Amino acid sequence: MKNKDIGIIGMGVMGKNLAVNIANHGYKVSVFNRSYNFTFKKLVNEPIKNIFPYRSVKDFISSLCIPRCILLMIQSGTPIDDMIKKILPYLNKNDVIIDGGNSFYIDSIRRYNVLKEKSIHFLGVGISGGEEGALKGPSIMPGGNKEAYKIVSPIFKKIAAKYKDTACVKYIGSDGSGHYVKMVHNGIEYSDMQLISESYTLLKYLIGMDNLEISDTFKKWNSGELSSYLIEITSNIFCKKDDKNHFIIDNILDVASNKGTGKWTAQNSLELQIPCSILTESVFCRYLSSLKANRMIASTILSGPKLFIVKDSKKEEIIEDIRRALYLGKIISYAQGFSLMKKASEYYNWKLKFFDIAKIFRSGCIIRAKLLNEIVFSYSENNDLVDLLFTSNFKKIINLYTSSLRNIVILSIKNGISIPIFTNVLSYYDAYRTVNSSANLIQAQRDYFGSHTYERIDQIGSFHTNWLDK
Structure with missing residues (x-):
């Protein structure tokens, strides 16, 4: 029938x-x-x-x-x-x-x-x-x-x-627009998970927290601007024990798997020439985690600085710095993902409505988060935003929280703690706000060995120099 x-x-x-x-x-x-x-x-x-x-x-x-x-x-x-x-x-x-x-x-x-x-x-x-x-x-x-x-x-x-x-x-x-948006969703998911994992690393080794303290910290964070599905489940993970009364997290092998969607996002960002460095670095982090045997060898023959736990008088201040850095990292991660979708929409003539996409992400999906309401609001006013980082609310938060990100990056470098995504967030941020970069030297080098020409700031047109002419 x-x-x-x-x-x-x-x-x-x-x-x-x-x-x-x-x-x-x-x-x-x-x-x-x-x-x-x-x-x-x-x-x-x-x-x-x-x-x-x-x-x-x-x-x-x-x-x-x-x-x-x-x-x-x-x-x-x-x-x-x-x-x-x-x-x-x-x-x-x-x-x-x-x-x-x-x-x-x-x-x-x-x-x-x-x-x-x-x-x-x-x-x-x-x-x-x-x-x-x-x-x-x-x-x-x-x-x-x-x-x-x-x-x-x-x-x-x-x-x-x-x-x-x-x-x-x-x-x-x-x-293919539906699967494309899901692919970028997964790329953002990769970076979000890596940022949270690096925050866990800092809370554990820099602050000296145990699992229950980490669980309580994430629970507290989830009640504020960091509220999201991934923060919520992270809080639950740290207090879960097995039938032997051992914390499960402590017995999970530190090798992260992947199904390829993050790699597709990274590859596409290269193809469309959009610098999704945070999303791409998150994929590399998973690949690096899979080199477990190499990392075990390296830990015995490659030296680093001695680790010092933050003094009690400074702990609350550094915990707040980690929270702010995490929120800042999430904002820039989402901004990179939406910038990639914007370029793809133009390239494939999809005419994506970013207001609707942000609304879809607010419930049910893995990257659902409170900050999506601000993204919805931003795109409701202008679907052709140049960059989410330029919106008034995000701009204020970024300028306020950048010092916290610098603090934890400096502390981590001094203590030899690997936080590649936080470091990348800061590097991307500083590069993005740089008016005069070092790319002029790269153009000179390209012209020197390959006659690729360059543009000038004082004249219109393409130029080539005979660099060997004395």
Whole structure:
């Protein structure tokens, strides 16, 4: 019977939780999995209201209302292309294929164009919030065919996270724009996590706090301007113990994994020539963490300064410096991410609405934070902002908090504590506010060895000098 509202292919954690979320809102959901895995077997043997499992692609697609809407929640890359090929013979004109995974936006552009020629609608949808968000309400970033979005938008609006009764979903733009925004979201996520981790390092080694004190500090920070999902869960992490009454954090190997989306953001910033140095350095930090064996060797043969814990009389002052530096770092990280999206919007002619994107990020997603309200306000006044750092409120905070960032960078260098992102934030800030940089020497060098020419500040045009002529 063709009465199911939407079909989902892929019954991993995200796929199943989205199916349950949609079903809980009164929609009938057909589900299919490439393999007869544990989750799928459980759905067959222990049915969930409004969820209907199918063993064959043909039966699965035949169960759907027309136009058919099929959400793919499977591994990105080749598996997506293979599944599209598998289901295409059963689809009709104006049916909708939705890729809800972490696909590379260039792949989404290609799929959008290929399916358009076949009169099949395609949506590349960024979904953020992890397994809990998928179940209770994610942040949703749909890009692709606008008519297709109109078909599925009632479902998306029902299942999305809500911020003061506003659904955190909005049509982003054509072809791969939805997955692009999700990619940049993940780049900001990388830098946010690294900034928080470096703050933890400073609290632990510079201030001498134990886990419960660190937990309390993050809990306190979360009640103010730093309020965010990542600060909240960090507070919870530091007080969690295992069944042996040991703090779990102390037994986690310090090697950070990644799924590639941060790397894509870094690569794209290079391609579009936007200096997202904080986001890019955060990716390198994860790579460096994976060199565990090398780091263990280096710790025994490469020397550094002796570590001195801050004196009690100075501790509260330095803790406040760390808090301010963390907030400043978050602001500049978000500013770099939005600058990258601005350039991509121009390059791909997406006409992104940054006001809407910031609103989507306010609930459900991993980088949701109080400071997004200020970003929403800034873009509500002007979608073509040159840079978020130039807005009146952020400008005041940056100028006020910079001295705190300098203090902790200086202290960390003196004590041999690695804080690459805080250091990068300060370096980027100082470079960005420098009127006359050293790039004039680079241009002279390029002209010297390669006759690449240079521009002058006192004359118009391109110039070349015979540097060997005495």
